[in-house]
Amino acid sequence: GAVVSQHPSRVICKSGTSVKIECRSLDFQATTMFWYRQFPKQSLMLMATSNEGSKATYEQGVEKDKFLINHASLTLSTLTVTSAHPEDSSFYICSARDEGGNTEAFFGQGTRLTVV
Amino acid sequence: GQNIDQPTEMTATEGAIVQINCTYQTSGFNGLFWYQQHAGEAPTFLSYNVLDGLEEKGRFSSFLSRSKGYSYLLLKELQMKDSASYLCAVRGRYNQGGKLIFGQGTELSVKP
Numbered sequence: 001g002a003v004v005s006q007h008p009s010r011v012i013c014k015s016g017t018s019v020k021i022e023c024r025s026l027d028f029q030a031t032t033m034f035w036y037r038q039f040p041k042q043s044l045m046l047m048a049t050s051n052e053g054s055k056a057t058y059e060q061g062v063e064k065d066k067f068l069i070n071h072a073s074l075t076l077s078t079l080t081v082t083s084a085h086p087e088d089s090s091f092y093i094c095s096a097r098d099e100g101g102n103t104e105a106f107f108g109q110g111t112r113l114t115v116v
Numbered sequence: 117g118q119n120i121d122q123p124t125e126m127t128a129t130e131g132a133i134v135q136i137n138c139t140y141q142t143s144g145f146n147g148l149f150w151y152q153q154h155a156g157e158a159p160t161f162l163s164y165n166v167l168d169g170l171e172e173k174g175r176f177s178s179f180l181s182r183s184k185g186y187s188y189l190l191l192k193e194l195q196m197k198d199s200a201s202y203l204c205a206v207r208g209r210y211n212q213g214g215k216l217i218f219g220q221g222t223e224l225s226v227k228p
Binding site for chain 1: 149157158159161164203207215216217218221223
């Protein structure tokens with residue numbers, strides 16, 4: 001089946017620093033990828049839709065200047081959490097759909113971000 | 117707008133059958149998904165329904181009624197490893213990005 005690889009799986013950073021999370025589709029091309037955030041005991045909340053070669057579409061309430069998304073190729077999207085604060089600590093997950101025909105969305109392994 | 121509802125938690129006995137319901141109200145519909153998620157891990161795909169009816173896959177079945185905005189996930193012969201969160205998600209139309217919107221998840225506990 002299709003595989004989405006997310007890196008890093010865990011990261012601890014200091015307040016005020018920036019963290020970059022990568023999401024790669026390993027064996028298929030994905031013109032669209034999605035970034036979710038999940039707080040403990042809660043469901044996945046869609047943050048933004050990442051579009052290859054164009055600007056990301058952000059959900060209401062998500063700060064685009066804080067969560068920078070770049071989708072420079074058909075297999076890679078990155079999410080950069082800028083000037084991180086402790087309240088940004090969360091589980092971040094990306095997903096991608098194989099444009100070649102699979103209906104399901106494939107998820108990366110997730111990134112546990114802890115801001116201290 | 118989007119609204120997806122499912123029970124917060126359920127408890128069932130090993131070997132039994134459990135049904136997890138999901139109701140939705142969305143501005144666009146292009147399929148309903150069920151995912152399983154264990155704590156600290158990414159969701160794994162269980163089933164997909166886009167037409168009305170029942171889809172069966174081993175111990176798991178999923179049903180959809182588009183006119184009622186209703187789906188359920190049926191788990192048979194429950195095993196302890198089935199204890200997890202089960203997420204119902206609706207996909208919007210492709211011209212809306214085809215994004216998945218998730219319900220709050222149902223935490224299932226399987227007891228011996």
